[in-house]
Amino acid sequence: MKIFADSGCDLPKSYLDEHNVTLLPLTVLLDGKEYQDIVDIDSKEVFQAIRAGKQPKTSQVSPDRVLALWKEFAETGEDGIYIAFSSELSGTYQTSVMMRDQVKEGNPRMNLIVVDTRCASLGCGLVVQEAVRLRDAGEDVRSIERKVRKMAGNMEHLFTVEDLDYLAKGGRVSKASAFFGGLLNIKPLLHVESGRLVPIEKHRGRKKVFRRILELMEERGDHVSEQVVAISHGDDEAGANELRDLIEEKFHPKEIQIHMIGSVIGSHAGPGTLSVFFLNKQ
Numbered sequence: 001m002k003i004f005a006d007s008g009c010d011l012p013k014s015y016l017d018e019h020n021v022t023l024l025p026l027t028v029l030l031d032g033k034e035y036q037d038i039v040d041i042d043s044k045e046v047f048q049a050i051r052a053g054k055q056p057k058t059s060q061v062s063p064d065r066v067l068a069l070w071k072e073f074a075e076t077g078e079d080g081i082y083i084a085f086s087s088e089l090s091g092t093y094q095t096s097v098m099m100r101d102q103v104k105e106g107n108p109r110m111n112l113i114v115v116d117t118r119c120a121s122l123g124c125g126l127v128v129q130e131a132v133r134l135r136d137a138g139e140d141v142r143s144i145e146r147k148v149r150k151m152a153g154n155m156e157h158l159f160t161v162e163d164l165d166y167l168a169k170g171g172r173v174s175k176a177s178a179f180f181g182g183l184l185n186i187k188p189l190l191h192v193e194s195g196r197l198v199p200i201e202k203h204r205g206r207k208k209v210f211r212r213i214l215e216l217m218e219e220r221g222d223h224v225s226e227q228v229v230a231i232s233h234g235d236d237e238a239g240a241n242e243l244r245d246l247i248e249e250k251f252h253p254k255e256i257q258i259h260m261i262g263s264v265i266g267s268h269a270g271p272g273t274l275s276v277f278f279l280n281k282q
Contacts, residue, residue: 007263028056050270058264070100074103084117118153121277155277187202239274
């Protein structure tokens with residue numbers, strides 16, 4: 001059985017290669033050149049460019065690339081599942097469904113399930129990891145689909161950004177939210193609601209934001225001590241480690257993963273972003 005994931009999952013390429021997950025790279029446009037996320041460009045380069053005043057652009061996976069990949073997959077006769085980045089943040093999910101249906105017209109036995117996780121970054125990455133675990137345990141594609149859809153529906157995203165202007169420029173939050181977020185060292189706290197980024201609170205200073213993240217993890221989390229918690233960061237390893245230590249001290253999770261945000265999400269969230277992902281009680 002084949003598992004596919006796009007670069008919106010923010011998992012390292014080394015993980016995807018090691019666990020036989022086929023990558024669909026989104027596109028980054030920087031200095032007039034197009035790059036495939038993860039494959040051709042490192043997110044550290046993107047954060048350096050943003051700090052230098054540049055504004056990278058991003059786009060979904062090329063439809064031609066998706067079509068070619070699905071045609072190649074259809075020839076294998078295998079079952080497959082694609083764990084997709086939120087359809088509210090990228091057109092990649094819709095394109096992949098359209099291209100799959102087109103290929104299926106000539107290959108009616110093609111069995112490729114496309115899951116809109118409505119998750120972003122390592123929220124999506126944790127779902128990909130669960131699909132890998134289930135596949136390696138011998139579960140069939142329908143069982144995996146059912147379980148990863150449930151997991152994705154329970155995935156919490158809590159994050160703070162250094163500057164809301166980055167999200168505003170990319171249309172991810174309103175310009176009014178960005179303006180008020182930039183005042184008086186106010187740090188916004190956001191989450192993902194129905195696949196969209198939504199600012200929920202504002203706090204003065206990072207320490208207060210971190211304290212509030214821990215409170216929300218306690219309120220919303222489903223036995224966090226038994227979970228794998230993920231932290232992604234926008235080229236701020238020190239901040240990620242500080243947050244990890246606070247989470248470890250309070251909850252003692254089974255595992256805490258830390259990875260840098262990928263180039264596509266990083267182009268919108270900007271340097272200094274810190275995100276936490278865990279499962280809720282709903």
